[in-house]
Structures are given as structure tokens and as C-alpha cells.
Amino acid sequence: MHTDLVAALDIGGTKIAGALVDSSGRIVLRGQRPTPAQESGESVMRAVEAVLAELTSSVLWPAVRAIGIGSAGPVDASAGTVSPVNIPGWRGFPLVDGVRQLTGALPVELVGDGVAIAAAEHWQGAAKGHDNALCMVVSTGVGGGLVLGGALHSGPTGNAGHIGHISVDLDGDPCPCGARGCVERIASGPNITRRALAEGWRPAGDAEPTAAAVAAAAEAGDPVAAASFVRAARALAAGIAATATLVEIDIAVIGGGVAKSGEVLFGPLRTALQEYATLSFVRGLSVAPARMGTDAGLVGAAAAALGGAPREASVIG
Structure with a gap:
């Protein structure tokens, strides 16, 4: 049984992906929705909600200790907002607050998608x-x-x-x-x-x-x-x-x-x-x-939630 997990979101102009990731960087559950990039900001947030619903309804959710978000940018981690160039409906959108409202008091870490990929490649990949x-x-x-x-x-x-x-x-x-x-x-x-x-x-x-x-x-x-x-x-x-x-x-x-x-x-x-x-x-x-391929954004968002690219990790069974 998994006793320590983080949730990860990878938000881009084509898809919104989510996952539960263990401390070794292994994805144990995933969900995904197309990004309605040309629709309203509220429509895009509903797609995020649908992905999160797949994660929070899992029996594994009580083991989640933090949430990491890697988003197309620019992002503003200090304000918790995102303004992806390829999602016009999100300009200064309060994504972190929205995720917190759906997930409770868990800590949330927001980074740009490039930063998330750097975290993934350092943790598990070529770096x-x-x-x-x-x-x-x-x-x-x-x-x-x-x-x-x-x-x-x-x-x-x-x-x-x-x-x-x-x-x-x-x-x-x-x-x-x-x-x-x-x-x-x-x-x-x-x-x-x-x-x-x-x-x-x-x-x-x-x-x-x-x-x-x-x-x-x-x-x-x-x-x-x-x-x-x-x-x-x-x-x-x-x-x-x-x-x-x-x-x-x-x-x-x-x-x-x-x-x-x-x-x-x-x-x-x-x-x-x-x-x-x-x-x-x-x-x-x-x-x-x-x-790291197509999972880089998710693994990197998880790494950000864990405080960076962990130097060592153990599998939690």
C-alpha cells in the first residue's frame, strides 16, 4: 500500500494531465482531458476539475501529501496565477487558489512547464x-x-x-x-x-x-x-x-x-x-x-511538490 504520494498536474494548450506519483517518481494513477484552449477560462478550469476528480476519488488520495503544478506560461508562482500564451482565457488566472478549493489544505507548488521538465530530467532523466x-x-x-x-x-x-x-x-x-x-x-x-x-x-x-x-x-x-x-x-x-x-x-x-x-x-x-x-x-x-518523454511534465511537477529534484528516492510499497 502506498503511504506517501504527491499529486501532479501538467497543463498545456493541448491537454491537461494529472497523476499520483510516489517518492521514486513512479506514476501510480493518471487522468487526462483535452484543453479547451479557445474557450473561456471557466471552461478550462472545469477540465482541471475533471482531472482532479479522477485523482481525488481514488482510494489512494488520502496518501497524498502535496500537489505540484507545471503549467504553460508565463506563470507567477508568488501570486499563484497563470497566463499561458496558448490559453487566451487564462490571464492572471488564480489557478493555485482554484486547486486548493478542490483539494483542501494540501500545499501546492506552481512552476512553469520548462522548470517542471528540468526537475524531471534531473530526477530521473538525462541530467x-x-x-x-x-x-x-x-x-x-x-x-x-x-x-x-x-x-x-x-x-x-x-x-x-x-x-x-x-x-x-x-x-x-x-x-x-x-x-x-x-x-x-x-x-x-x-x-x-x-x-x-x-x-x-x-x-x-x-x-x-x-x-x-x-x-x-x-x-x-x-x-x-x-x-x-x-x-x-x-x-x-x-x-x-x-x-x-x-x-x-x-x-x-x-x-x-x-x-x-x-x-x-x-x-x-x-x-x-x-x-x-x-x-x-x-x-x-x-x-x-x-x-523522460511525454511524462516529463507530470514527473517534474511531482518533483517540484517534493521540493525540487530529489537526489535519492525510495520506493514506498
């Missing part, structure tokens, strides 16, 4: 054993989180490590965030595709123009597709090297849909890092693909 790490998601957007000195570093609002909005091209395209030349504006999946299309690439046959299609073309030797990935890799390398220089990380872990491109991305990324990470204390910086 395990590294005290100073940057963990990133490169997909529709580019986000990230930091582990510093062996502890999750979420910052005062829960957004620390948001590398996607570091500017790496001072004269670059305007970014929807309001800045210019951000990593996300160059290296996200839609922007890799946008660049390839602008340079004359077209998908084969009737295929949709996606980053995966660009990656397949690059792997097959298409020079325009390959150039779009090289450009994205250089933007990522510049952002990673800047982060490493600032806080002395020794590994960058990259997940998300674009990372599934494999060496089409990681090959030029490692090459570009040699150009950008040049100071003696960052030359040993390594890059690795993420290992």
Missing part, C-alpha cells in the same frame, strides 16, 4: 547526476528550466531558465513576446519551417510543411532544409553558451518535437557550441537528448 544543468523543450515554442547547485532553480515567479526569449540576433525578426531575435523566433519548429519555406523549400508531394518534414528533407540531403536546421542549431548554441557562461551549467538537455530530429539538429548544435562556448569554464559543456 541525473549533474548539479548544474539547463533542460530545454524545443517544439512549438522554446522553453527551459535550471538546476543549480543540485537544486531546482525556479526563480521568484517560477519562470527561471526561459531560454526561448534570450535574444541572439539583435537585428532579428520581432518576436511575439515583444523582443527581437529571440531563440524561439529562430529555433522553434514553426520558425524552422517558416525559414525553410521562405528560402524555397517545399515538402514532398502533398505532405504538410512541418519541422519534421524539414528534418526528413535535411536528412535526405536537401541543402535548404539542412540550412534551416543549422540556423536553428546556431541560435540554440548561442543561448545555451550564454546561459552556461552566466551560471556555469555543465550539461544542456534538449527535448520536444524538434529534438526528435536527432543528428539533423544535434550535429550542427555541437559544432556551433564549440564556436560560442569558448571560455575555459564552459568548454566541457555537453548536450544530450531528453529521456
Whole structure:
């Protein structure tokens, strides 16, 4: 019987997932609902309520000691509010208060989804054993989180490590965030595709123009597709090297849909890092693909509820 559990919520623009997680990071119960992202804030909260109802109705619920939430952002952990870019109905939405009303007096920890993924990768994944790490998601957007000195570093609002909005091209395209030349504006999946299309690439046959299609073309030797990935890799390398220089990380872990491109991305990324990470204390910086997959957000939210990425954990039977 489980005697010590945490509840985890992973909130994104596509799905709202929930789980009960034990102290070893093992998911013992899960629930999920689609995110009604284009509906009202109240409709989105009802989806959260439905997921929580699956968890709280379980016979395991009395063993839950805390709740962790990893949400698309920005988030404001100090206020307990979320304003996900891809959920327009939530602007300054009091998510933590709403969850508390449904679950009682349990402590609730809110972090950005990139921070949650960093916690998961440090606890169970590619950053395990590294005290100073940057963990990133490169997909529709580019986000990230930091582990510093062996502890999750979420910052005062829960957004620390948001590398996607570091500017790496001072004269670059305007970014929807309001800045210019951000990593996300160059290296996200839609922007890799946008660049390839602008340079004359077209998908084969009737295929949709996606980053995966660009990656397949690059792997097959298409020079325009390959150039779009090289450009994205250089933007990522510049952002990673800047982060490493600032806080002395020794590994960058990259997940998300674009990372599934494999060496089409990681090959030029490692090459570009040699150009950008040049100071003696960052030359040993390594890059690795993420290992946690689709459960990273849930496991990371659980880790946040446990106070970070636990160094050691025991299975509670």
C-alpha cells in the first residue's frame, strides 16, 4: 500500500494531465482531458476539475501529501496565477487558489512547464547526476528550466531558465513576446519551417510543411532544409553558451518535437557550441537528448511538490 504520494498536474494548450506519483517518481494513477484552449477560462478550469476528480476519488488520495503544478506560461508562482500564451482565457488566472478549493489544505507548488521538465530530467532523466544543468523543450515554442547547485532553480515567479526569449540576433525578426531575435523566433519548429519555406523549400508531394518534414528533407540531403536546421542549431548554441557562461551549467538537455530530429539538429548544435562556448569554464559543456518523454511534465511537477529534484528516492510499497 502506498503511504506517501504527491499529486501532479501538467497543463498545456493541448491537454491537461494529472497523476499520483510516489517518492521514486513512479506514476501510480493518471487522468487526462483535452484543453479547451479557445474557450473561456471557466471552461478550462472545469477540465482541471475533471482531472482532479479522477485523482481525488481514488482510494489512494488520502496518501497524498502535496500537489505540484507545471503549467504553460508565463506563470507567477508568488501570486499563484497563470497566463499561458496558448490559453487566451487564462490571464492572471488564480489557478493555485482554484486547486486548493478542490483539494483542501494540501500545499501546492506552481512552476512553469520548462522548470517542471528540468526537475524531471534531473530526477530521473538525462541530467541525473549533474548539479548544474539547463533542460530545454524545443517544439512549438522554446522553453527551459535550471538546476543549480543540485537544486531546482525556479526563480521568484517560477519562470527561471526561459531560454526561448534570450535574444541572439539583435537585428532579428520581432518576436511575439515583444523582443527581437529571440531563440524561439529562430529555433522553434514553426520558425524552422517558416525559414525553410521562405528560402524555397517545399515538402514532398502533398505532405504538410512541418519541422519534421524539414528534418526528413535535411536528412535526405536537401541543402535548404539542412540550412534551416543549422540556423536553428546556431541560435540554440548561442543561448545555451550564454546561459552556461552566466551560471556555469555543465550539461544542456534538449527535448520536444524538434529534438526528435536527432543528428539533423544535434550535429550542427555541437559544432556551433564549440564556436560560442569558448571560455575555459564552459568548454566541457555537453548536450544530450531528453529521456523522460511525454511524462516529463507530470514527473517534474511531482518533483517540484517534493521540493525540487530529489537526489535519492525510495520506493514506498
